[in-house]
Structures are given as structure tokens and as C-alpha cells.
Amino acid sequence: MASGERIFVQAIRHYCAEHGIAVDVHAGGWLIAMTSGNTRRFAFGYDIGLNSAIAHRLANDKSATSEALALANVPSIPHHLFLNPKLGEKVVGAGWRGAMLEQLAQNPQGIVVKPNEGTSGRAVFKVTTEAELDHAIGEVFAMSTGLVISPYVAIEEEVRVILLGDVPLVVYSKQRGADWRHNLDAGARPVLLEDGEMRTACAMLASHAARAIGIMFASIDVVRVDGEWRVLEINSGVMMEALGKLHPELVQGAYDAALDRLFGEVG
Numbered sequence: 001m002a003s004g005e006r007i008f009v010q011a012i013r014h015y016c017a018e019h020g021i022a023v024d025v026h027a028g029g030w031l032i033a034m035t036s037g038n039t040r041r042f043a044f045g046y047d048i049g050l051n052s053a054i055a056h057r058l059a060n061d062k063s064a065t066s067e068a069l070a071l072a073n074v075p076s077i078p079h080h081l082f083l084n085p086k087l088g089e090k091v092v093g094a095g096w097r098g099a100m101l102e103q104l105a106q107n108p109q110g111i112v113v114k115p116n117e118g119t120s121g122r123a124v125f126k127v128t129t130e131a132e133l134d135h136a137i138g139e140v141f142a143m144s145t146g147l148v149i150s151p152y153v154a155i156e157e158e159v160r161v162i163l164l165g166d167v168p169l170v171v172y173s174k175q176r177g178a179d180w181r182h183n184l185d186a187g188a189r190p191v192l193l194e195d196g197e198m199r200t201a202c203a204m205l206a207s208h209a210a211r212a213i214g215i216m217f218a219s220i221d222v223v224r225v226d227g228e229w230r231v232l233e234i235n236s237g238v239m240m241e242a243l244g245k246l247h248p249e250l251v252q253g254a255y256d257a258a259l260d261r262l263f264g265e266v267g
Helices: 007-018 053-059 062-071 096-106 130-141 197-213 241-246 248-262
Strands: 022-026 031-036 039-044 080-083 111-115 125-127 146-151 157-164 167-175 189-192 217-225 228-235
Touching: 007 022, 007 031, 007 241, 007 248, 053 062, 053 197, 053 228, 062 146, 062 197, 062 228, 080 096, 096 130, 096 146, 111 130, 125 130, 130 146, 157 197, 157 248, 167 197, 167 248, 189 241, 197 217, 197 228, 241 248
Parallel strands: none
Antiparallel strands: 022 031, 031 039, 080 146, 111 125, 111 146, 157 167, 157 217, 167 189, 217 228
16 A cells, blocks of 8 residues: 555555455546456545536535525525636626625625635635735636635534435534634544434435435535534535544445445445
């Protein structure tokens, strides 16, 4: 096993070794081919290939996820899409900046500006002034064709649910440190949730969200705001690197269950 490999890659190697599946790792671990007889499956990034193409695209698009959840009446944090003006006025329209300023005016507590696609909390900005908005716009549009704006809310709890079908394989809270964000890459710490009312509520909401976009295997973040649980985002790629350092057997078991489904060993 290569030194420094991601836990995701290690988990796939372990599963394949246990099940007699040939595994070929390419592109520094970002593309993995798994071959069993005449069957070949691929993992790409943190996606093992269980989800349909449309579910994958919806989950990777924060604005599209927000719209789909609203259609299904699933409580969520709204995400409003703005396209990069470099795409041209015919695509973007002339009033994009005014519409952003309107979002800021409607949310005096602040707004959050971030790329429409992407994870790990990169290029995420809390904005309360026009100057901060202009800075955030410049930073996000320098790396993305679209950004989303959501109202800044005081998050009381954030929980991640790793879901396979309707089964919550792993449920944990993200205990943040000094940063206002709950991203694990920003220093938040994963803490497993025991069976109880909170775990049940989060798992149920995550299941409703997954059904709304038709996704099979996903990492779903839910947040409690003013005492109510809402979906923050859905990730088609299931990353458990931080959790795997604390609970390796649990993480291996979750990936094993998903790979069982991928190779048809369970119905």
C-alpha cells in the first residue's frame, strides 16, 4: 500500500483484497478500476459509481440541489445561483451585481458566498458589507463559473449523515473550533452520535433529501437553525478522511456496504 494514500483508496484496496477483485489505482489515487471477472467498476475522486449521472450532477450543484429540495418540500438552506460575468451578458444578464446587492440588503445578518460546485469549505466567505461582497465575488469567480449566495444563519448544530439507500451507515456531528464554519478541513472535529432523538431526526431528514434527488450513496449535511433541522448540502462523493483516523473500522464498514451494493452482493 502506497505511503500517504487516502483512507478512501485504502478502504477500496482492503475490500478488493477480501473479495478477490483486481484493483488498479491511477492518477495518484483519483481514478480506481475494480475488476471482478467480466465486471469492471470505477471509483473517481470520492465517488464509487453507485449514483446515477443526474443524481451526481444535482448533488454537485448547490443551486440545483436547493431547487430540487424546495420542489420536494424538504427544509433546506436556500442557495441562489449567479453565473460568472465572463460568460457574457447574453448568458449572465446585466443586473447580476444589483441582484447580489439585493440579497445582501435582504439579509442584514449577512450572507455566505461560495462556489456553486466544490467541497471542503474552500473559497467560502461570510459577507456583511458591499466591500466584502466585491472581494468574495472576485475570489470565487477567479476559480468558478458560478457562485451561490445563501443567508448567513446561526448554526446551532451541524450533522453529517452517510446514507446508503435509506440506511444511515454513519451519523456524526461536526464540532467546530475557532472558525465560524463547520468544515472538517477548517478544523472541525467529528463526534459520533449515539442512538437517540437527534440522530433519528437527522437521518430521517437526510433520507428525505436523498429521495428528492434520487441519490443512492451520499454524504448529507444537515444543520439546526432556530431549533429546526434543515439540509445544508448533499455530496455525491463520500469523503470520510477525518473520521477514518478516529474510527477506521466504522469507515471501512461503510465503504464495504456501498461496494457490496456496487458489485451486487446485496439486493
